[in-house]
Amino acid sequence: MKEQPIKVLLVEDDPGDARLIAEMLKESTSLPCALCHIDSLFKIRDLADETFDIVLLDLHFDDMTGLETYSYAQTYFSLTPIVVLTGLRDERLAYDIVKLGAQDYLLKDNIEPKGLVRSIRYAIERKRAEIQKDEFLGFASHELKTPVTSIKAYIQLILLYAKRGHQQDVLPLIRKIDVQVDRLTHLINDLLDVTKVRAGKLEFKFESFSLNEIVDEVISNMQLMTNRHQIVKEGSISALVYGDRERTAQILINLLSNAIKYSPQADRILVRMNSSNDNVSVAVQDFGIGIEKEYQQKIFERFYRIDGRKQENYPGLGLGLHIASEIAKRQNGILSVESEPGKGTTFYLELPTACSHTHAEKEA
Amino acid sequence: MVRILVADDDHAILDSTQLLLECEGYEVITASSGDAVCDLENNLPDVILLDIWLSGTNGAEVARFLKAQERTRHIPIILFSANRHIEHLAKEAGVEDTLTKPFDIETLLQKIQKYTPFSVRGRD
Numbered sequence: 001m002k003e004q005p006i007k008v009l010l011v012e013d014d015p016g017d018a019r020l021i022a023e024m025l026k027e028s029t030s031l032p033c034a035l036c037h038i039d040s041l042f043k044i045r046d047l048a049d050e051t052f053d054i055v056l057l058d059l060h061f062d063d064m065t066g067l068e069t070y071s072y073a074q075t076y077f078s079l080t081p082i083v084v085l086t087g088l089r090d091e092r093l094a095y096d097i098v099k100l101g102a103q104d105y106l107l108k109d110n111i112e113p114k115g116l117v118r119s120i121r122y123a124i125e126r127k128r129a130e131i132q133k134d135e136f137l138g139f140a141s142h143e144l145k146t147p148v149t150s151i152k153a154y155i156q157l158i159l160l161y162a163k164r165g166h167q168q169d170v171l172p173l174i175r176k177i178d179v180q181v182d183r184l185t186h187l188i189n190d191l192l193d194v195t196k197v198r199a200g201k202l203e204f205k206f207e208s209f210s211l212n213e214i215v216d217e218v219i220s221n222m223q224l225m226t227n228r229h230q231i232v233k234e235g236s237i238s239a240l241v242y243g244d245r246e247r248t249a250q251i252l253i254n255l256l257s258n259a260i261k262y263s264p265q266a267d268r269i270l271v272r273m274n275s276s277n278d279n280v281s282v283a284v285q286d287f288g289i290g291i292e293k294e295y296q297q298k299i300f301e302r303f304y305r306i307d308g309r310k311q312e313n314y315p316g317l318g319l320g321l322h323i324a325s326e327i328a329k330r331q332n333g334i335l336s337v338e339s340e341p342g343k344g345t346t347f348y349l350e351l352p353t354a355c356s357h358t359h360a361e362k363e364a
Numbered sequence: 365m366v367r368i369l370v371a372d373d374d375h376a377i378l379d380s381t382q383l384l385l386e387c388e389g390y391e392v393i394t395a396s397s398g399d400a401v402c403d404l405e406n407n408l409p410d411v412i413l414l415d416i417w418l419s420g421t422n423g424a425e426v427a428r429f430l431k432a433q434e435r436t437r438h439i440p441i442i443l444f445s446a447n448r449h450i451e452h453l454a455k456e457a458g459v460e461d462t463l464t465k466p467f468d469i470e471t472l473l474q475k476i477q478k479y480t481p482f483s484v485r486g487r488d
Contacts, residue, residue: 149465
């Protein structure tokens with residue numbers, strides 16, 4: 001597939017500088033660019049409906065300070081990376097503007113083709129990461145507010161019941177609040193875990209345990225989260241696995257919450273257990289919307305949420321599967337997916353048995 | 365009795381809101397997907413509390429659909445969201461009001477009463 005050229009907007013009033021940059025971009029075979037040049041800052045207004053991949057912005061326009069120039073451009077291109085261009089004696093200013101939000105700066109006196117291309121690439125990636133983080137904060141606060149909303153409603157209900165002397169109805173509500181507090185705790189743990197995964201600092205407590213027991217526990221807890229679905233377990237295994245009990249439960253909770261979330265029309269979810277010589281596996285199958293082939297590996301990436309309108313309807317942190325797959329790897333296991341759009345999705349968690357672990361230890 | 369439809373894809377939000385409104389003397393029906401809201405048959409509700417992010421369908425689209433149907437156009441819709449800035453979405457979708465999550469029961473009751481001024485609700 002041929003690479004789309006990068007759409008560059010150059011805002012530069014000095015014809016010499018503009019020509020120089022245009023030539024460098026033209027010659028940059030490693031990064032094909034389509035250049036649009038304007039020689040006055042205020043012509044940005046006429047381009048408000050266009051989108052660019054990057055803006056190269058000269059900081060010196062008549063009667064305006066560098067900061068004003070940047071702020072002006074930034075209001076029109078809040079989602080576009082901006083690299084500011086400045087002279088040697090203004091490096092301090094350029095640096096201040098980067099602190100204010102520009103992605104990079106270049107000194108015009110010693111600009112050269114390779115440095116220019118590097119700066120464009122860097123600025124685009126940096127802006128993409130910033131936008132992703134901002135979106136993530138939006139999703140995160142939405143997700144955290146969901147359990148908080150029901151907790152608050154249950155508490156108000158308890159107050160009403162108390163006022164009206166319905167003391168006997170209060171206890172079930174307190175249990176429901178407890179479930180929601182656990183859910184909130186899981187979300188917060190996910191947030192903390194993702195930073196630890198990144199720093200390679202996720203803690204594990206390795207031991208032999210019964211996967212069968214964990215699966216039963218998690219199913220009975222997750223059944224409380226859905227009225228619509230019946231979570232059905234098929235098969236049972238006696239072999240012990242070697243890993244972290246809590247972390248393994250965390251993977252299963254994640255898979256079942258996804259199954260519930262992405263099969264709003266279905267009435268059941270299957271959890272199948274299997275074992276071979278060295279491995280045990282749990283398959284969590286839903287009959288929901290499924291995942292397109294092109295996204296099936298990306299869903300394990302950090303912050304990844306499938307783009308597009310369809311996905312907007314399924315809020316989430318985009319952390320769960322990333323964390324789950326990292327946890328599986330750390331336990332010498334593997335998390336994989338099979339899916340058909342419109343039919344449903346099956347996630348497979350495979351973990352080594354405690355027995356195979358002991359053999360491996362002995363051989364080592 | 366005043367009938368309220370509560371549509372949200374979160375089980376606990378549906379449950380708690382239903383219990384609260386029932387405690388205040390309203391009849392409550394619930395829906396956990398956009399399709400369930402669009403398929404409303406007889407016994408139409410007097411007010412709809414509609415989550416903006418319903419699994420499977422966008423709440424704002426559901427609202428637009430209801431506002432485009434002769435049968436359901438008159439039903440006041442309160443758009444329900446964790447996002448505090450949804451006025452523009454509400455306006456676009458043609459709904460009457462918005463409510464931010466988490467919410468105060470008093471605020472919800474005031475809004476419902478505003479759209480059902482002539483109704484008497486039963487109280488236990």
